[in-house]
Amino acid sequence: MENSGDHSLSAGQASLAGRYATALFSLARDEKQIESVSDSLESLSQALAESADLKRLVSSPLVTRAEAGRVVAALVPTLQLDPLTAKFVGVLTHNGRLRELPKVIAAIRRLAAAHRGETTAQVTSAYALDDDQVAALRAQLKARAGRDVAIERIVDPSILGGIIVRLGSQMIDASIRTRLNTLAQAMKG
Numbered sequence: 001m002e003n004s005g006d007h008s009l010s011a012g013q014a015s016l017a018g019r020y021a022t023a024l025f026s027l028a029r030d031e032k033q034i035e036s037v038s039d040s041l042e043s044l045s046q047a048l049a050e051s052a053d054l055k056r057l058v059s060s061p062l063v064t065r066a067e068a069g070r071v072v073a074a075l076v077p078t079l080q081l082d083p084l085t086a087k088f089v090g091v092l093t094h095n096g097r098l099r100e101l102p103k104v105i106a107a108i109r110r111l112a113a114a115h116r117g118e119t120t121a122q123v124t125s126a127y128a129l130d131d132d133q134v135a136a137l138r139a140q141l142k143a144r145a146g147r148d149v150a151i152e153r154i155v156d157p158s159i160l161g162g163i164i165v166r167l168g169s170q171m172i173d174a175s176i177r178t179r180l181n182t183l184a185q186a187m188k189g
Contacts, residue, residue: 017103024088024104025111033084038112040085041105047079048102049128049155058098068093106152113150121145122166124154126176129163141167 028037047054057063057071072093076086092098113120121141123129129137134151141149145167159175 015103016097017100018107020088020092020097020100021104021107021111024084025108025115027088028084029115031084033082034112034115036082037085037088038108040079040081041108043079043081044075044085044089044101045105047075058101061099065093065096068098072098109150109152116148116150118148118150119145119168120150120152122152122154124156124159124164124175126155126157126159126161128155129153137163137165141165 024037025034028034048058054071054075057068069090072089075081076089081089089098089101092101092104110120123134123137134153138149138151141151149167159177160180161176162174162179163172164175164178165172
């Protein structure tokens with residue numbers, strides 16, 4: 001029995017999304033489909049980021065399972081999801097747990113990164129970073145962490161500009177919002 005990757009299924013997966021992610025990751029690892037599942041989940045994540053309608057479908061308690069199932073079935077070929085991911089998303093939909101999808105995607109990213117011997121950095125920016133910016137950031141974080149770094153991108157316009165990086169227990173907050181708050185506090189005091 002292959003033991004590589006078992007360490008990645010450690011504690012911290014106790015949440016509902018974590019349990020779903022652990023189940024999908026275990027299946028993907030056993031079927032040697034980690035990369036195709038990861039690619040499919042990235043496609044889903046991008047679709048969620050770009051489509052307000054899809055985001056509402058995933059998060060709204062008013063959407064019935066049947067309605068969500070029809071939309072998800074139509075998305076599978078459009079997003080070119082691999083069969084394992086397509087079936088998994090169907091199970092989430094059938095179980096009424098589609099709202100867990102963003103958390104499952106984040107957990108799978110961490111599990112896949114750990115499986116590859118990488119650490120994961122959560123990078124929040126006001127606008128989507130392009131591939132060159134991500135590559136430069138990855139190189140800087142690799143030098144800091146001493147190993148490869150997978151980057152989990154989050155777009156949050158409320159930070160106004162700059163970035164916030166979480167790497168393990170470290171946080172680097174170079175957001176304009178934080179700088180403005182610091183300046184406002186200094187002016188008060």
